[in-house]
Amino acid sequence: MTEDTKFHHGDAPNNAAPIVEMKDIEKHFGNIIALAGVSFDVKPGECHCLLGDNGAGKSTFIKTMSGVHKPTHGEILFEGKTMDFSSPRDAMEAGIATVFQDLAMIPLMSVTRNFFMGREPTIGRGPLKRMDVARMNEITMTEMRQMGINLRAPDQAVGTLSGGERQTVAIARAVHFGAKILILDEPTSALGVRQTSNVLATIDKVRKQGIGVVFISHNVRHALAVGDRFTVLNRGKTLGTAQRGEISPEQLQDLMAGGQEMAQLEGSLGGTV
């Protein structure tokens, strides 16, 4: 972090203690240094955007956060305590939910079955132990309605939903199962305009419930639409964290590209990037 940058850490309007604090994370794969000292934190009820171009290390970073990778160096504090996640399951149980790009959804299965996949509530005992289908359906319908999606029926197959709606199911599922931190990996990258705004609205609803949202994107406009803070990752390093209102889209764009050639490019493209 150089002094002349316009960005500074912390000072969020809510002075709540961060739920997750990642300090100086490094991750090496053999001789490749994917992350070279990244610091990042998420507070309850905020949307912290992690921006970066392809290959900046965003995916490696969130995989470290969600327990898929172990950091080579650095410290992860979860609610003030040092955490050592050995599997995604550990992180999930602690309350870090990740909505991966592939969504962990099965198109041929109904929304309800997807919603409760791996965590089905049961009633009855012994050989009569069965899924509480009525309650599962009801919860699914209610949770989806709260996110602004009216399902035709809870047994509607996920394959019939649009991309944005699938994202919403995945988000609603994570929220329902008690996520404190919700990591969204490029949730808007494959979506149309309308669906993107639906997903962004969902992020806003989740944030209002006091959940910390980590929004990974390489689209500056989407990030600026909902983000409270913005951290830019470039070549495995954080370039800084900015508060909302302190930074313009152009500055963010420049940082993501590492300042190189972007000015030139933007000139030739008429500022449309």
Add this chain to the structure above:
Amino acid sequence: MSDSSPAVDERLKSEGLGARIMKRPELGAIAGVILVTVFFLATADAAMFTTSGIINFMTPAAQLGILAIGAALLMIGGEFDLSIGSMVAFAGLFFAAATVTFGLPLVIAIPATFVFAACVGSINGFIVIRSGLPSFIVTLAFLFILRGLSLVGLKLATGGSTQLRGVRDATEGDWLAPFFSGDAFGGLFAWLAEKGIVETFKNGNPKVPGLPIEIIWFVIIALLATWVLLRTPAGNWIFAAGGDSNAATNSGVPVRRVKISLFMVTACCAALVAIITVMDAGSTDSRRGFQKEFEAIIAAVIGGCLLTGGYGSAIGAFFGSIIFGMVVIGLTYTDFDQDWFQVFLGGMLLIAVLFNNAIRKRVTGER
């Protein structure tokens, strides 16, 4: 849509009963049963649809169906087992050897056969899961391995013959035997005959002495499998494991355990068929269960299972097997050459696959 919902999406047409039924995986099989019934009502001798005629085609349907339901569960779970036919022979050998060669009572021989089959199934599953190879190729290998072992084992047990006899003598009088052989509800059928509800021979005995035990197993297994698939977490895991094993793993579904268990269940279904047919015939031979793996898969596919996994039903496999039984036996009641049956079967399979493909697109809303 419940009344409490704030706004109904105006782009969704309300769905009629017809459209809802269209989405059930077993629809094709039920339609097929109706079609085949109509066909045989028109062409076959009236004897086909008497009580004895129905039992005539339900017995092979049940024997196949027990296998087909196991195969359907495994297919929904995203895997195949081509070795179940050979498994019938292998388990039959084990069972016959246990009762005849070692003289064990059924109460030991039957559980031992199931444990043995489950072990072989778990080996299949373990290799598939650990190697990541397609189950098609792994179980194809076991198709030959188990068939070969059955031959070699039979020769060892009998001193050179490929048939092991004497099972009936060895199991006669065993208290467990009525659960796995013969007919059930004999008293009921005798009573029905007395009342003149079912047909009788001249001497007053009913033409059908009872319900063959395999039909009862067939129905129980179909109901049990349906219950598991539709109403238990394990069923959800089976659909998930077959639909997308990666996504299922990410959501906390124990995919490996589910798949290996399914291989074990399928092998146990084969063992059950082996026990029933060996006790029925009183002997076992190396050709027992020959090509049953393909017939079971055909029945499962006619029943709506997708070859790619994640979709299907046990009830569908149930009806798929009945279609199979009706066609095999029904042709003997008609003037057609019986060998048309293979043509018929292949045609049904082709139609079923095309139909399933269309249904899948409907369900997932693909365009």
